[in-house]
Amino acid sequence: MNNYEGMFLFDPGVLTDWESVQKEVYRILERAEAQVVACSRWDERRLAYEIKGRKRGVYALTYFKADPSRIAGIERDVNLSESALRCLILRLDDDMTEEEMKEAASATRIEQQKSAGEPAEDEGGDAGRRRERRREEDRPAAVETVESEPEA
Numbered sequence: 001m002n003n004y005e006g007m008f009l010f011d012p013g014v015l016t017d018w019e020s021v022q023k024e025v026y027r028i029l030e031r032a033e034a035q036v037v038a039c040s041r042w043d044e045r046r047l048a049y050e051i052k053g054r055k056r057g058v059y060a061l062t063y064f065k066a067d068p069s070r071i072a073g074i075e076r077d078v079n080l081s082e083s084a085l086r087c088l089i090l091r092l093d094d095d096m097t098e099e100e101m102k103e104a105a106s107a108t109r110i111e112q113q114k115s116a117g118e119p120a121e122d123e124g125g126d127a128g129r130r131r132e133r134r135r136e137e138d139r140p141a142a143v144e145t146v147e148s149e150p151e152a
Contacts, residue, residue, distance in 0.1 A: 001035070003092040003101065004071070006062040011054050012044050014083040024083055025060050032074045034066035037098050038105035051085045063092075063101035 008025055015021045018041050029036055042059035051057070066074070071089055078087040092101075 001065045002068055003037075003094065003096050004034075004064055004066055004089055005092055005101075006064065006074070006087060006089045008060045008062060008078065008084060009051070009057045009086040010060065010083050011052070011085055012056055012058045013054070015058065021058055021060055021083075024081065025062055028074060028077045028081065028084070029062070029064055029066070031077055032066055032070040034064045034070065034074070037063040037065065038102045039063075040105040054085060057085055061105055063105055 006029075008028075010021050010024065015024060021041070022039055025039055026036060039060060039062045042061055044056055044058045047055055047057050068091075074089065075087060078084040
């Protein structure tokens with residue numbers, strides 16, 4: 001069995017609370033006989049583009065152990081799920097322990113809580129500054145009017 005990190009994206013309209021999101025992640029992974037090590041919630045965010053007609057999504061970061069032949073089944077179950085929009089599964093180094101996986105999952109949650117006071121990218125941040133810069137570039141430069149003396 002290998003160690004994996006999975007990022008799952010869910011429809012917030014179907015799964016309204018974290019417990020239901022977590023149950024769906026566990027259901028998908030248990031069908032593949034995977035052993036869940038850690039599962040942490042990321043926040044609900046506006047998507048860069050629509051996925052299955054949705055503009056927002058809830059992210060769930062999961063660390064688990066599974067047989068490599070079962071990964072395709074996990075991806076298939078996500079595609080067939082009505083509540084799951086997407087998933088990305090990455091194989092981790094074999095020397096990463098369960099404690100390190102749990103630490104990584106909790107560390108991402110702590111980082112998100114710290115950055116909660118800062119504006120999210122869809123509320124400002126770098127994207128907002130880039131939009132403001134574009135608006136300034138599009139504005140015409142101020143024109144100074146200089147009164148000329150009448151010719152004699």
